[in-house]
Amino acid sequence: MSADYVLETRNLVKEFKGFTAVDDVNLKVERGTIHALIGPNGAGKTTVFNLLTKFLTPSRGTILYNGADITSMKSAAIARKGIVRSFQISAVFPHLSVMENVRIALQRKEGNSFHFWKSVKVLDKLNERAYELLDEVGLKDYANALTVDLPYGRKRALEIATTLALDPEMLLLDEPTQGMGHEDVSVVADLIKKVSANRTILMVEHNLHVVAQLADTITVLQRGAILTEGDYETVSQDPQVREAYMGVEADDEVAQAIAAANVAEKANAAKGGTE
Amino acid sequence: MKINKLYLFLIVVALVAPSLVYPVFLMKLLCFALFACAFNLLLGFVGLLSFGHAAFLGTGGYITGYLMLETGITPELGILAGTLGAGLLGAIYGKLAVKREGIYFAMVTLALAQLAFFFYLQAPFTGGEDGLQGVPRGALFGLIDLSDNFAMYYFVLAIFIFGFWLIHRTVHSPFGQILKAIRENEPRAVSLGYNVNDYKWVAFIISSALAGLAGSTKTLVFQLASLTDVHWHMSGEVVLMTLLGGMGTIFGPLVGAGVVVSIQNLLSGGELGNYINIIMGVIFIICVLAFRSGLVGEFQKLMKKNFN
Ligand SMILES: Nc1ncnc2c1ncn2[C@@H]1O[C@H](COP(=O)(O)OP(=O)(O)OP(=O)(O)O)[C@@H](O)[C@H]1O
Numbered sequence: 001m002s003a004d005y006v007l008e009t010r011n012l013v014k015e016f017k018g019f020t021a022v023d024d025v026n027l028k029v030e031r032g033t034i035h036a037l038i039g040p041n042g043a044g045k046t047t048v049f050n051l052l053t054k055f056l057t058p059s060r061g062t063i064l065y066n067g068a069d070i071t072s073m074k075s076a077a078i079a080r081k082g083i084v085r086s087f088q089i090s091a092v093f094p095h096l097s098v099m100e101n102v103r104i105a106l107q108r109k110e111g112n113s114f115h116f117w118k119s120v121k122v123l124d125k126l127n128e129r130a131y132e133l134l135d136e137v138g139l140k141d142y143a144n145a146l147t148v149d150l151p152y153g154r155k156r157a158l159e160i161a162t163t164l165a166l167d168p169e170m171l172l173l174d175e176p177t178q179g180m181g182h183e184d185v186s187v188v189a190d191l192i193k194k195v196s197a198n199r200t201i202l203m204v205e206h207n208l209h210v211v212a213q214l215a216d217t218i219t220v221l222q223r224g225a226i227l228t229e230g231d232y233e234t235v236s237q238d239p240q241v242r243e244a245y246m247g248v249e250a251d252d253e254v255a256q257a258i259a260a261a262n263v264a265e266k267a268n269a270a271k272g273g274t275e
Numbered sequence: 276m277k278i279n280k281l282y283l284f285l286i287v288v289a290l291v292a293p294s295l296v297y298p299v300f301l302m303k304l305l306c307f308a309l310f311a312c313a314f315n316l317l318l319g320f321v322g323l324l325s326f327g328h329a330a331f332l333g334t335g336g337y338i339t340g341y342l343m344l345e346t347g348i349t350p351e352l353g354i355l356a357g358t359l360g361a362g363l364l365g366a367i368y369g370k371l372a373v374k375r376e377g378i379y380f381a382m383v384t385l386a387l388a389q390l391a392f393f394f395y396l397q398a399p400f401t402g403g404e405d406g407l408q409g410v411p412r413g414a415l416f417g418l419i420d421l422s423d424n425f426a427m428y429y430f431v432l433a434i435f436i437f438g439f440w441l442i443h444r445t446v447h448s449p450f451g452q453i454l455k456a457i458r459e460n461e462p463r464a465v466s467l468g469y470n471v472n473d474y475k476w477v478a479f480i481i482s483s484a485l486a487g488l489a490g491s492t493k494t495l496v497f498q499l500a501s502l503t504d505v506h507w508h509m510s511g512e513v514v515l516m517t518l519l520g521g522m523g524t525i526f527g528p529l530v531g532a533g534v535v536v537s538i539q540n541l542l543s544g545g546e547l548g549n550y551i552n553i554i555m556g557v558i559f560i561i562c563v564l565a566f567r568s569g570l571v572g573e574f575q576k577l578m579k580k581n582f583n
């Protein structure tokens with residue numbers, strides 16, 4: 001039986017003035033998995049995201065979502081179909097309150113987003129759901145804070161809550177732990193794990209510990225092309241990857257990452273056992 | 276509650292003002308304040324800098340002026356027609372402009388407004404350089420004679436309050452939330468599934484219609500529609516008023532318009548009249564350098580600092 005793919009690209013190419021940023025990429029993301037896209041700086045990971053969500057137009061190739069060709073759809077329409085992306089730098093609405101951020105997403109399905117003659121109070125009925133979502137990411141106490149005042153880690157959590165408000169089938173996360181301290185990284189990683197239930201996640205991530213902990217499948221991108229693909233073990237053993245991506249420190253880095261992941265797993269299991 | 280009291284106070288002031296200050300000056304102020312508020316809806320709440328809003332002010336004025344002169348319809352219908360006409364032009368211009376971003380948006384609106392300027396310069400029914408003069412104010416609903424400045428003032432005040440209320444409502448509506456989201460982070464709004472160009476377009480139409488409303492009203496007040504109102508100077512002046520008062524604040528454009536109109540009035544009679552543009556330019560530079568958030572914005576910051 002063939003696997004069930006939510007998202008698929010066929011011979012996807014993006015050229016910028018003679019420079020090929022994405023080179024003949026055939027990506028297959030299996031339903032219900034967490035799929036990581038890794039690769040050195042400038043490999044084309046963000047560009048792939050931009051192509052998938054049509055923030056950039058592919059030079060060639062097709063994008064299939066649930067088997068249907070979405071290559072010519074517009075960004076907003078793709079989002080409404082169920083693919084919601086985040087951005088490499090945090091994507092919040094800084095001068096709206098935390099609560100309002102989530103409500104912007106919830107509001108879409110209300111169908112009143114063009115109603116300029118109605119009071120904003122008609123949105124109050126969304127508050128309950130917004131609180132639930134904020135609670136899920138640990139931001140309930142911050143509901144009335146101005147978003148710009150939140151620490152960076154919490155902004156990323158808010159971003160996830162906002163994304164979840166749309167109940168998307170598929171999440172594209174571009175470096176969700178970038179620029180975070182140790183603690184925030186593990187909080188966000190746990191959060192991603194939690195929200196991955198019933199969803200498919202494609203994520204770009206530099207932190208190999210997070211990748212080891214979360215990803216079911218890993219695709220390695222180098223200079224725009226897919227270098228290799230597989231689960232963490234396979235990919236990390238691949239000599240090409242070791243050479244190209246992880247460089248000299250590969251052994252250490254990988255060993256540490258796997259060890260850390262295992263320890264974390266065991267610690268979790270132990271915690272679960274004693275409670 | 277505090278804000279409600281403020282509104283009440285302002286309305287009382289506005290009601291008694293014409294017995295203290297020359298009504299025509301007050302009407303001029305209200306027209307420009309409405310114009311600036313309409314402009315601020317785009318700049319302050321969507322983050323779009325239109326450099327062609329004079330086109331809508333002028334279009335409203337010419338339509339109302341022409342109809343009042345030629346057809347003898349009542350003033351409220353004349354104003355309604357001017358407003359709708361400006362809104363229609365806004366729909367066309369907006370459709371073309373919202374596809375562009377940042378400085379390109381400003382340039383497209385400027386170019387389109389220049390197109391309107393040359394049209395009104397050449398068109399046979401606008402009176403060319405002279406404009407439409409001696410526009411009758413007519414009788415409101417055929418009943419109240421508006422040639423009386425006091426009657427006219429209260430009519431203008433009612434129009435202003437309506438326009439101001441509509442902008443306030445738009446800003447504080449479900450639609451307004453999306454506008455703010457676009458201003459704050461447009462790509463994110465897109466990624467949440469909003470067709471941001473459609474929202475910008477609707478905001479553009481509302482803004483241009485209200486700018487037209489201001490122009491129509493102004494034409495009745497001064498009984499004149501002229502090229503001054505469609506000139507790019509006018510587009511620049513409304514930017515100045517809004518920045519001076521504080522963009523993105525509800526009262527900022529009102530204050531900004533008040534300051535600019537007052538200065539113009541003070542200077543135009545005296546010896547400094549010839550230097551008006553230079554003086555305005557200096558004020559603009561000072562305001563941009565020193566009071567980034569405008570008079571109202573700075574005042575709000577000060578209040579926040581001292582009372583929180
Ligand atoms: N709009 C653009 N125009 C021209 N070149 C671009 C554009 N966007 C990206 N590139 C180039 O394409 C290449 C891939 O960039 P991309 O941002 O996709 O890399 P990345 O894998 O996300 O890197 P990072 O890990 O640093 O985020 C880079 O060389 C970049 O300079």
Ligand SMILES: [Mg+2]
Pocket residue numbers: 045046047088
């Ligand atoms: Mg990137």
